[in-house]
Structure formats: structure tokens, C-alpha cells
Amino acid sequence: ERADHFPAVVVGSGYGAAVAALRLGEAGIRTLVVEMGRLWDTPGSDGRVHCSMTAPDQRSMWFKSRTEAPLSTFLWLDVINKDITPYPGVLDRVRFPGMSVYVGRGVGGGSLVNGGIAVTPSRAYFQQMLPQVAADPMYDTYFPLANRMLGATTVPSAWFEATEWYTYARVARAQAARAGLKTVLMPNVYDFGYMRREADGTATKSALAQEVIYGNNFGKRSLDKTYLASALGTGQVTLHTLSRVRSLRRAPDGGYVLTVERIDTTGTVVSTDEITCGSLFLGAGSLGTTELLLRARETGALPELSEEVGRGWGGNGNVMLGRANHVWHPTGAQQSTIPVLAIDDWSDTANPVFAEIAPLPAGLETWVSLYLAITRNPERATFTYDAAKDTTVLDWTRAQSAPSVAAAKALFDRVNSANATIYRYDLFGDTRAFADDFCYHPLGGCVLGRATDAYGRVTGYDGLYVTDGSLIPGSIGVNPFVTITALAERTMARVLAEDRVGGR
Numbered sequence: 001e002r003a004d005h006f007p008a009v010v011v012g013s014g015y016g017a018a019v020a021a022l023r024l025g026e027a028g029i030r031t032l033v034v035e036m037g038r039l040w041d042t043p044g045s046d047g048r049v050h051c052s053m054t055a056p057d058q059r060s061m062w063f064k065s066r067t068e069a070p071l072s073t074f075l076w077l078d079v080i081n082k083d084i085t086p087y088p089g090v091l092d093r094v095r096f097p098g099m100s101v102y103v104g105r106g107v108g109g110g111s112l113v114n115g116g117i118a119v120t121p122s123r124a125y126f127q128q129m130l131p132q133v134a135a136d137p138m139y140d141t142y143f144p145l146a147n148r149m150l151g152a153t154t155v156p157s158a159w160f161e162a163t164e165w166y167t168y169a170r171v172a173r174a175q176a177a178r179a180g181l182k183t184v185l186m187p188n189v190y191d192f193g194y195m196r197r198e199a200d201g202t203a204t205k206s207a208l209a210q211e212v213i214y215g216n217n218f219g220k221r222s223l224d225k226t227y228l229a230s231a232l233g234t235g236q237v238t239l240h241t242l243s244r245v246r247s248l249r250r251a252p253d254g255g256y257v258l259t260v261e262r263i264d265t266t267g268t269v270v271s272t273d274e275i276t277c278g279s280l281f282l283g284a285g286s287l288g289t290t291e292l293l294l295r296a297r298e299t300g301a302l303p304e305l306s307e308e309v310g311r312g313w314g315g316n317g318n319v320m321l322g323r324a325n326h327v328w329h330p331t332g333a334q335q336s337t338i339p340v341l342a343i344d345d346w347s348d349t350a351n352p353v354f355a356e357i358a359p360l361p362a363g364l365e366t367w368v369s370l371y372l373a374i375t376r377n378p379e380r381a382t383f384t385y386d387a388a389k390d391t392t393v394l395d396w397t398r399a400q401s402a403p404s405v406a407a408a409k410a411l412f413d414r415v416n417s418a419n420a421t422i423y424r425y426d427l428f429g430d431t432r433a434f435a436d437d438f439c440y441h442p443l444g445g446c447v448l449g450r451a452t453d454a455y456g457r458v459t460g461y462d463g464l465y466v467t468d469g470s471l472i473p474g475s476i477g478v479n480p481f482v483t484i485t486a487l488a489e490r491t492m493a494r495v496l497a498e499d500r501v502g503g504r
């Protein structure tokens with residue numbers, strides 16, 4: 001056995017990648033997982049693996065010299081972001097001209113930095129977005145499987161109603177109700193038993209200690225604790241970290257050759273290696289997978305790739321906003337970072353909005369209600385390859401965010417008028433009420449059924465698969481990781497049953 005050959009390689013270690021790794025390992029196929037970020041298992045000098053949002057250090061962000069939190073100012077003051085030493089930290093903000101995309105970096109991908117919200121999309125909207133996927137097996141088999149494997153549960157309602165840590169959510173619920181809007185509890189992968197012990201003072205605080213976008217030290221069932229732990233447990237899966245795949249090409253025997261750059265914690269490339277494999281599963285996320293395929297097509301390495309590679313990108317209609325409450329409606333100095341409640345107005349066919357009620361865990365009373373709204377934005381963007389810089393560029397324009405803002409504004413104008421409240425204009429670095437220039441939910445670039453077949457098999461190339469968020473055409477109406485996981489389960493079941501994976 002050669003050290004540089006694996007029957008299967010998985011690029012990335014987020015949702016799509018983690019599902020692929022586990023199912024390949026279970027099938028007895030020797031698999032290498034290649035992840036550009038760190039493995040987050042070693043405490044720093046403060047005894048913690050991850051830093052908090054209120055005291056960020058080098059562990060917070062991917063090679064930045066200053067943190068770039070989405071909510072960047074308070075009372076227009078630059079008090080949120082801090083100077084840091086460049087380091088392979090856990091959260092990246094990738095800046096394109098009209099849109100910034102936040103992504104997780106490390107073993108577990110987005111699961112390390114996200115809010116753990118685990119929502120299954122409405123069946124009608126799923127069918128509208130992915131008509132080529134039969135809904136019955138998804139809703140009977142793959143969504144339940146994904147939710148079980150991810151460890152999604154719902155906060156016990158009696159505790160939710162009583163705890164000071166969710167005052168902010170209950171205040172926002174009452175204000176939504178005054179506007180005639182319905183709220184729903186959202187399942188989450190955070191361990192609510194652990195959260196209750198945090199509140200009781202019998203467990204080290206994590207969600208109750210301002211930890212989330214730079215990682216949670218406890219409580220969150222991120223992929224390194226679920227799918228990836230099981231994948232490594234098969235004994236078939238090997239992990240290479242701080243290893244960034246630069247390019248792909250076909251091997252003479254029909255497999256694939258990957259060029260992989262290994263970096264150290266200063267970002268210096270310490271070696272460039274070639275790894276070969278029989279089957280290649282791309283789970284580098286909407287940005288990562290699309291970039292690898294575009295580069296391969298445009299440099300002529302994989303010239304048969306579809307013209308559809310690079311198309312169909314959207315940010316799931318994300319827009320963030322804050323509302324200012326009256327002084328007699330405090331939202332609480334104590335806020336759990338794990339969102340559990342949403343305004344669900346997706347059934348409004350003219351103006352569907354699913355707005356997660358987000359924490360503002362400042363450690364002091366702010367009277368702010370913060371929301372991440374998911375809207376139905378029909379605009380899509382395309383990635384192009386810049387040969388001179390050897391990178392990809394996303395052509396999303398600021399004007400394309402207008403439908404998202406209009407939808408959020410229509411809903412929250414109602415909330416404001418029913419409660420005689422106003423927006424906050426001080427939170428996003430200038431005087432905007434709506435932050436429409438970043439997203440947490442990048443989707444598309446290698447859309448299912450267009451750049452691939454109906455199961456993620458890449459058109460034109462046997463043994464090449466996509467399993468991540470790049471398959472979803474720009475919008476899914478809810479937080480996306482349950483859908484990404486369920487689609488990956490469906491792909492792996494089909495591919496392992498029908499294809500000669502790993503050159504078997």
C-alpha cells in the first residue's frame with residue numbers, strides 16, 4: 001500500500017464531507033479526509049480550546065489581523081472587533097465585491113462555528129427548489145436519519161419559559177404576537193441537558209458564556225463529536241489537517257490526482273504533495289468545492305465539466321437586523337448564544353420570511369432584539385475563475401440583496417408598528433438597519449441535477465462526487481445543514497449501492 005494513494009478521498013470535513021467519510025468507512029473503504037483547517041482538540045494556554053465572542057484572540061479567525069464579527073459596532077462605536085495575530089482560526093470571512101461569506105475552518109467545518117439550529121425545510125418549498133429529488137424518501141428516511149445522527153432535539157419548553165437566559169427570545173415572541181405573527185421552537189444540536197447544568201452552575205458555561213461563532217468549548221454536538229468521530233471509529237478513515245487541496249486532475253488509471261499544500265500555523269506552505277485516489281468526494285462547501293471544480297475546468301485539467309459549474313449561487317436570502325425595545329422591555333444581560341425560537345411567516349406566499357431570533361450576548365442589557373432573517377430571494381450569482389490571480393470571484397451585486405431587505409422590512413415594519421418600536425441603526429458599522437452584505441448560508445455553485453446528476457455525481461467524470469451545500473440552488477428557506485446532511489446521506493446510499501467506489 002502506498003502512503004500517497006487512497007481508494008477514496010474526501011475534501012473538507014463539514015456536513016457533506018463528514019457523511020461521506022462515515023459511510024465510506026463503514027463500507028470498509030480506506031478513506032482520506034483532507035481539511036485545510038485545524039483539528040480543534042487541544043486547549044490553549046488559558047485551558048480552553050476555543051475563545052469567546054467577547055474576548056476573541058488568534059483562535060477566532062482564519063488568518064486575519066483583526067476580527068470581523070458580523071455585528072461590528074454598538075452605538076456606532078468600534079467596540080466589538082479586536083486586533084489578533086494571524087493564525088488558522090476557526091471562522092473565516094471571505095470577501096467578494098458585493099457579498100461577504102462566513103464559513104467555518106477546521107475539522108467539522110461550519111459545525112464548529114454555527115448556531116446548531118437544525119431545521120427541516122417545508123416539504124412544499126423543498127420540492128420547489130429540488131424537484132428532481134423524490135420527497136418521500138427524503139421525508140421518510142433521510143431527514144429523520146440526518147436529525148438523529150446530528151443529535152437534534154428541542155429545548156424543554158418548561159425550562160425555556162422560565163429561564164432568564166431566554167428572556168430575549170420570549171420578549172421577541174410577545175412582540176411578534178402583537179403583530180399577529182407566529183413563532184416556532186427550532187430544534188438544535190446543542191445538548192439542552194448540558195445547558196441546564198450551565199444555568200444551575202454545575203457545568204462549565206459555554207452557550208451561557210458568549211461562546212458560539214468562534215467555537216463552543218462544551219455542549220454543542222459539532223461534527224467532530226458525531227459523524228466524524230464515528231467515521232474515525234471505523235478504523236478506515238485517516239485525517240490530514242492544515243492541508244489545502246489546490247487542484248485536481250485525472251490520473252492515467254482513471255482515478256484522480258490531488259495537489260495538496262500543507263501549511264503551518266503561520267500560513268506558510270511547508271510542503272506540496274500529490275495524493276491519488278480511486279473515487280473523489282468534494283465536501284469543501286459551496287465556496288471550496290465550486291472553486292476546485294472551476295479551476296479544474298478553466299485550466300483544462302477537467303475540461304468536460306459542465307458549463308453549469310459556478311452557477312446558481314445564493315445566500316439563502318440572509319439579512320440581519322436589530323430592533324430597539326422600550327426600556328420596560330429588557331432583553332436580558334444573560335443570553336444563551338444558542339437560538340431556539342423563530343418567527344415563522346414562510347406561509348405568507350407573497351413575502352415568506354423565516355426569522356431566527358438571535359442573541360446579542362454582550363453580558364449587559366442592550367434592549368436589542370436581533371434577528372437573522374431567511375427570505376425568498378430569487379436572485380442568483382455566478383462564480384468565475386480569475387486566471388491571473390488563480391482564484392474565484394463571485395459576481396453577486398449589492399442590488400441583488402434588495403429583495404431580501406424588502407421582505408425583511410415588510411415583516412419587521414409590522415412588528416415595529418404593533419409595538420411602537422424602531423430599528424437599530426448603530427450595529428453594522430454605518431447607519432444601515434439591514435445588514436445585507438454578508439451571509440451565513442452560502443448555497444449553490446454546483447447545483448444538483450445541473451452540474452451533477454440527481455445524486456451528486458459530477459457530470460462528465462466517473463468517480464467524482466459533490467456532497468455539500470454547493471448542490472442546493474441558492475435557497476432552502478430555513479437554516480441549511482439538516483438539508484445538506486440529508487442529501488449527502490441520500491447520495492452515499494445510492495453511490496455505495498450502484499457505483500464501483502474506490503476502484504472495487
Ligand code: FDA
Pocket residue numbers: 011012013014015016017034035036037102103104105106107108109110111113114115116117118119213243244245246283284285286288289292440441442467468469470478479480481482484
Ligand atoms: P462546510 O462549509 O461546513 O465545510 C467545508 C469544509 O471544507 C471546511 O472545513 C473548509 O475549511 C474545508 N475546505 C474548503 N476548501 C478546502 C480545500 N480546498 N482543501 C481542504 N479543505 C477545504 N446552518 C444551520 O443549519 N444552522 C445554523 O444554526 C447555522 N448557523 C451558522 C452560523 C455561522 C456563523 C455560519 C458561518 C454558518 C451557519 N450555518 C448554519 C450554515 C452552516 O454551517 C453551513 O450551511 C454548513 O456548514 C455547510 O456545510 P458544507 O458541508 O456545505 O460545508
